[in-house]
Amino acid sequence: MTSIKRFRTALAALLLAGGLTACGGGDDAGGDVTLRFSWWGNADRAALMQQSIDLFQAAHPTITVTPSFQEFEAYWQKMATETAGGNAPDVLQMDFAYLREYADRNVLLDLKKTGVKVDDLIPAFQGVGEVNGALYGIPTGGNTWCMFYNPKLLTEAGVEEPRTGITWDQYHALLDTVSKKGAGRTYGGSNYRSVIYSFESYLLQAGATLYTGGGKLGFSKQQLIDYWTVGKQYIDDGRFIPSEKVAQIEPASPITKDLIATEFRWDNFFARYASETEAELKIGPVPVTTAGGPTGQYLKPAMLLSASARTDHPDEAAKLISFLINDPQVGRIFGSNRGIPATNAQRDAAVLEGPALAIAEYEEAIAPLLQKAPPAPPKGAGTIEAAFLRIADEISYGRSSVPDAVDTFFTEAEDTLAG
Template structure:
């Protein structure tokens, strides 16, 4: 799931080569998973994440190998940007890992490159169960009828706020509030709270997707962009005005404080991001942080959906059965749920969701937030992204930043974005 998300990932997923080596996570080589004379099969598993995530995943692998002694798992762990660089090299060479962490923006891209294993056959063979997934998540990795990814957790866009600043300004967000009400609240936060209201939402692709969905459109269709240059001109004109008026934090200061969040750096009172990133703010900042609902256009429709990290298999694997068994274990086993917690989002299956009961306030709030979305009936299905969506996401974030830094006019920014996306999407 990238956008502000991409910025947060770089913070959350950063890890040094030394710590990787200390964990002993890098695979001994890049050869395809193989077998041995005693019937033992070895598969390769690759993922991105923070050091804590890797420690948890290694623990789950040990649990899997204990219960499946004839399947051994080689691991390959990278920071987010490095993961995809290495993966692209492996995929181009016909040697991707047997099973790997994936996200919706890459499904069509790698399916079109003939990289992803359709897991439907393994479901029919009884090696992988797609039962007991929460809130329709079992459909999240389905593209053109092919099961290309299996969710490990769920998340949704939310507004992370500094509760003390919001209270000082007398602003109480409620489900169904409108963008007009958000704009009025932003002025109160600036004037009474003494801080910009937002960190820079106009480059967050997944937020703009919700705004478009509220209007009956979407950022992507299955083949390309689902909005016009006029739509984006309106959105980015508002961005430019927001920075000039002090409603949006000074972009130069936000950039200078990276990788720290503008919220915890006390430059902004809130920012739109994925709900499972809320843990970041409590770890980074000194205030009290929480989740507020997404503003709406009509007071009802938020356009939200549950996103998810997924596990995918390689079409070139020599061991599709064992890959499926591994994925099945990782998404259904209660012990795995207890180990992983909400590291990759609220647990996707009922077995794991019920096995893990968060004790800390932040994870309790994340779970409550997603439950409120389900109870409110606002969740919809995401549109599968076209091949090249990841390039468009990166361009959206970068060009919006250039705009708010004053390096491009609105018209120049819009033209540049559509030019780059046309190339990325092939039309």
């Protein structure tokens, strides 16, 4: 029985009966304070956030929270404008991809200098949000890289379901068997080697990283040549679904159309994929280079909470952040909306069902195998991710050789990081 199942009934009763909170209550010292709080999301998340804010204000009656939200792209445009003008909100939602950029601009508060409570974060999230020793963001939840698979297609091909510890050699044999059995109708998988996060798993298993702590590429040209060469080989021998077939069904994933048996994605995609297909899908492990070796998996923050370096109310901002990541009622309100919760108290309180429960149980099962999250990516990481996919596609379509594609990628990536 998972901890989520074990505690759900008891904690739900406590929450309903006694209004249990993790961050205390009662009046706050000093006069009334207003905090501006900005985050991204839609109307559904806005309703959940307002419920959580109402609980916080009830526990801290001298603090008023003024919320503001936008869709993701509009949110970051607004943040760029407000931080440049010295008018950032007191508390703001932060994306892991932007954390280092905003930290390097000195617009975020070092939360280690406040009373923010982080002692209940699950082990995989301890220290996540730090840049150069300062704590600039606290994760609200997270996800990990994993394999989705269709057990029916595997069974039809006479292949066992993948288990923890499966090696890349065994996985590549699975691809070959399923694709040959599929005879052009179904395939073992798609070209995972065109996705930068699969490459990151490969690097982490080898003791390397995508980026150094100093914001440079953390791997060599030869490592990428070797990686993309294998991808090209599997395109040519038919283990991967042809890129043309993938393009015909976009934006749908081929696994939701029963065209492939496996696909690598962040586990929070599982709920969406499961809703887009009649087939049963399951979550499986990332293959390893050596049996018993490192998985290259870590928990990536779905989002973080940060505070402005210019806030006039750092202690109150820390109280709001602490409440939103620790309070069990908040965990129960949000469930998996912000990713599987980052603290033990909220994980135990969250009522998770269907795909969300499957994700939570998967993360719990692999928790002992997770590695520490790599440093926050440098500015321009999103541009580099897109370039990786675009240039790998040039190989897939036969428009570029692997060595030329690697040279192009390094030129673009290094220019982006230098800019």
